[in-house]
Amino acid sequence: MPDSQEIAEEVAHSVRVMEIVEYGKDRLPAGPGIDDSEEVIIVEGRADVLNLLKNGFKNVIALNGMSCPQTVLDLSQKKEMVLFVDGDRGGNLIIRDMMAMAEIDYVTRAPDGKEVEELAKKEIHKAIRSKITAEQARLEMASIDTSNSLRKPVIMKKFDNPTTSTAPRPAVPRVGEIRPAVTAKPIINAPVVNAKKSLTPEEKDKFGEMLENLIGTRGAYILDDKLNVLGKVPYTELVTTLKSLNAGVHAVIFDGVTDRTIVEIAEKSGIKHVVAMDTKVPNNESKVNIVTVNEL
Secondary structure: OOOHHHHHHHHHHHHHHHHOEEEOOOOEEEOOOOOOOOEEEEEOOHHHHHHHHHOOOOOEEEOOOOOOOHHHHHHHOOOEEEEEEOOOHHHHHHHHHHHHHOOOOEEEEOOOOOOHHHOOHHHHHHHHHOOEEHHHHHHHHHOOOOOOOOOHHHHHHHHHOOOOOOOOOOHHHHHHHHOOOOOOHHHHHHHHHHHHHOOOHHHHHHHHHHHHHHOOOOEEEEEOOOOOEEEEEEHHHHHHHHHHHOOOOOEEEEOOEEOHHHHHHHHHHOOOEEEEOEEOOOHHHOOOEEEEHHHO
16 A cells, blocks of 8 residues: 555645646647736746646646747737746757747746756746846857857856957056057056955955856845855846945945946945946946956
8 A cells, every 4th residue: 555645646746737738729738827827937848837836836838849839929929928948958949949939038947957847846946036038048049059058158158258248358448548648547547446446365266156156147146344145136126225225235246247327326335346247337437346257
């Protein structure tokens, strides 16, 4: 006779199977909440639907082996679509196909080497929270071959290429712009600015490690002067969060590009370091230390 645990698992599995419906004219495996939800999660196959149902997601539909079923194409015209793929090369190919054919709003994927059907509840929620916009996904996919990962190598490859990095050496264009008027000032002033804003070895190691962990997540870390993490927020909420804190922040590290809005808030809040993948603001135009991935 099976024990109680086996019986419970069998019943739970049966219930999940019963919850799967065949949706649309393509009869795609889906959860029962497609019509009632404003957001729909697109996965690759039936097993992925089962796993998400098991963990409480009923607004999920599978491609079921098709590149872009008409049913999904129709849904993308009316609902917010989140594409959730496996963490492998096949996931990259699906992202490319779907972005070209349907109106995808967000993209996320399983950790490298894992499939959606084998993820635990915590991993699923983390992946959904880490979703990136379609625009960001297009930029990342355009900068890599389909054989590479969508996450870590994307950004690093982008900034290794001098044609795509906007400010690997901020001082060079500044000198070029004002060369007739000042030839000696950058040489005189640079050591003072760098000495005032330079990172300690501990900070450099810590910031580099944290920025690497953030790649592809569109997240942000907020640190105090002891390099303790005060909080982690989505990049889209960074400005609002910094405004609410006002003071007590030593450094901000995020997966994005530093702009003047962030710099101005950092200056007002007394933040010493702003660390990001790239910057639109040269370091010598700010009171805060602007650090990019190239410098780490």
